[in-house]
Amino acid sequence: MITLLSHLSYVAITTPDVEASVDFYVNRVGLTVVDRIDGAVYLRCWGDYYAYSVVVVPGDEPALDTMAWRTSSAEALEGAAKRIEAAGAAGEWVEVPHIGRAYRFTGPWGHSMTLHWDVTRHHDSANDVASIYPDRPSRRSPIAGAPRQLDHVTVATSDVDAFAAWYNDVLGFRIMARTVLDEAPISVFSVLTTNEKSHDLGVVLDGSSRAGRINHYAFWVDTREEVLIAADVLMENGVPIEYGPSIHGIGEQVFLYYREPSSLRIELNTGGYRNYVPDWTPNTWKPSLGSNNFYRNGAMPMSMTESFPAADGPSATEEGVPEEIRAALLNPYAEQGRG
Ligand SMILES: [Fe+2]
Numbered sequence: 001m002i003t004l005l006s007h008l009s010y011v012a013i014t015t016p017d018v019e020a021s022v023d024f025y026v027n028r029v030g031l032t033v034v035d036r037i038d039g040a041v042y043l044r045c046w047g048d049y050y051a052y053s054v055v056v057v058p059g060d061e062p063a064l065d066t067m068a069w070r071t072s073s074a075e076a077l078e079g080a081a082k083r084i085e086a087a088g089a090a091g092e093w094v095e096v097p098h099i100g101r102a103y104r105f106t107g108p109w110g111h112s113m114t115l116h117w118d119v120t121r122h123h124d125s126a127n128d129v130a131s132i133y134p135d136r137p138s139r140r141s142p143i144a145g146a147p148r149q150l151d152h153v154t155v156a157t158s159d160v161d162a163f164a165a166w167y168n169d170v171l172g173f174r175i176m177a178r179t180v181l182d183e184a185p186i187s188v189f190s191v192l193t194t195n196e197k198s199h200d201l202g203v204v205l206d207g208s209s210r211a212g213r214i215n216h217y218a219f220w221v222d223t224r225e226e227v228l229i230a231a232d233v234l235m236e237n238g239v240p241i242e243y244g245p246s247i248h249g250i251g252e253q254v255f256l257y258y259r260e261p262s263s264l265r266i267e268l269n270t271g272g273y274r275n276y277v278p279d280w281t282p283n284t285w286k287p288s289l290g291s292n293n294f295y296r297n298g299a300m301p302m303s304m305t306e307s308f309p310a311a312d313g314p315s316a317t318e319e320g321v322p323e324e325i326r327a328a329l330l331n332p333y334a335e336q337g338r339g
Helices: 018-029 074-086 160-171 224-236 323-330
Strands: 005-015 032-037 040-044 054-058 063-071 092-096 100-106 112-116 149-157 174-180 187-193 201-205 214-220 241-247 253-259 265-271 283-285
Touching: 005 018, 005 149, 005 214, 018 032, 018 040, 018 054, 063 074, 063 149, 063 214, 074 100, 074 112, 074 160, 092 112, 149 265, 160 174, 160 187, 160 201, 224 241, 224 253, 224 265
Parallel strands: 005 054, 063 112, 149 201, 174 283, 214 265
Antiparallel strands: 005 063, 032 040, 040 054, 092 100, 100 112, 149 214, 174 187, 187 201, 241 253, 253 265
């Protein structure tokens, strides 16, 4: 197994109203603004180790701007760039604020990925948000349920298995599991990781003609109780909860999905397994086994199949997921009389 990458370091998303999104991330999610450069706003969770983990970029639609991984060494960065170019997905070297030199490329299914070794470490050692504990980059957020760290990103693609195979072959992502429909041999979801988490990269099936879409990205909280408190506080502040709190079968994480003002979906996560097995064989799930819902007792809202940007432009409602696939995903427990 090659170990080129170490972990997801930041996600950059576009939004039509930067200030509305930033206000939400600060006051509802509990992030902190660390910089503003050329209209983009850089934010961090209180426990993120580097300068930032989220970048809000002005754009016409909610979309993925880029998703960034830190490599395992300076040499690994050079090696990764060579492997990407050998695989036919040439990118370019760029300068990233508070990071420095990075390699950015667009993968075969249209997703921008940025790889870097250089970072700026965050440590509030001498200001009013410094933690009293040496291990913490800054003081725990006073916002209820504020995430400790960025956790994962889930993108959409027209071929889930081929996507997973490419990122496994070229960059060494371990494929942990996938979901194949009960009714047909169609892969609708897969989870990949660069470390001991169940996933730092997820992928869902996308039947639309738009490449490079994102389904959601996720933050980490330490405890299930914080997920429940966050859900409570969101409800009390008029933020609709799209799905959860509940537990995914795949990964066994507690989840909570809601939307930021651009309509982009974000998630709070906690729990789940740790897996260090270097030659792991991916498991295959069926929706009826509870891949999405551990308890096999609740239908997933149809809105969860929306990815971003919308399938046919800013005003589209069609999400590019074939109707029979959508039906199979949404209520896989119907035969058990528990839909
Ligand atoms: Fe997720």
